[in-house]
Amino acid sequence: MEQETAKPNRRQMQAAQTRRDIILAATQLFTERGYARTSVADIAARAGVSVQTIYSSVGQKAQLITAMLDEIDSIAGIPELARQAAQATDAREIVGFQARITRQLNERCRDILAGVRSASAVDPDLAAAYAAGNARHVAGVRLTVERLAAVGALALGVDQAVATVSVLTSIDVYTQLTTDHGLSFDDCEAWVRTTLETVLLSR
The missing domain is CATH 1.10.357 (Tetracycline Repressor; domain 2)
Known part of the structure; x- marks a missing residue:
């Protein structure tokens, strides 16, 4: 019998939404200010999260660009x-x-x-x-x-x-x-x- 795919729980859904908020905040700031003039702290402030949350959810600043492209595909x-x-x-x-x-x-x-x-x-x-x-x-x-x-x-x-x-x-x-x-x-x-x-x- 084929197993049903497990549905994401509330914590997983919240983590996915946080990741999306971070990526969209980064996208906005990169387009407004440019990549070089945008700090991780700026992105954290725009997304309403801590800097550590960005590192644990997405990674380093450079990884945000790849994440942006992945998020576009997902959206x-x-x-x-x-x-x-x-x-x-x-x-x-x-x-x-x-x-x-x-x-x-x-x-x-x-x-x-x-x-x-x-x-x-x-x-x-x-x-x-x-x-x-x-x-x-x-x-x-x-x-x-x-x-x-x-x-x-x-x-x-x-x-x-x-x-x-x-x-x-x-x-x-x-x-x-x-x-x-x-x-x-x-x-x-x-x-x-x-x-x-x-x-x-x-x-």
Whole structure:
């Protein structure tokens, strides 16, 4: 008989929330002041915790950047969507998961992403974090493309498809759709899905 997954208890839930509060406080301060001008004490004050809590919950200051990227993935629900996409066999369903990942990343995390991107222009450490985030984006896109190739539905070469999808699902495109053209997140998701189906899938 398969065992049920144990639910997190109250202490675990509180610890997870504290960790998230620390990471979000660090994100805010890094984007406001820059990484170098933000101390661990500053982050502790913004998050309402002790410095020792930061060290025990997340780690040293440098580890906060990696934690920021992990937290973005968690907030956007990417791990579960990526797992479902990896198991899907229908090409349009696979494309749909990519469109949903893109939607949730932008809908739930755009302020964080935009802040890190803005600060990356003047802060080398945040520039590295932003580049690492872009690398994660491309790696995720490659998994989608390779899944489409595996089910025999890809109309382009893998590298060409990765480049195409990476651009079409970038934060720049989503910002243009929502800000410049006034599309809702529902409309954006539908646009991304339809566009990717048109470009990627063999007829």
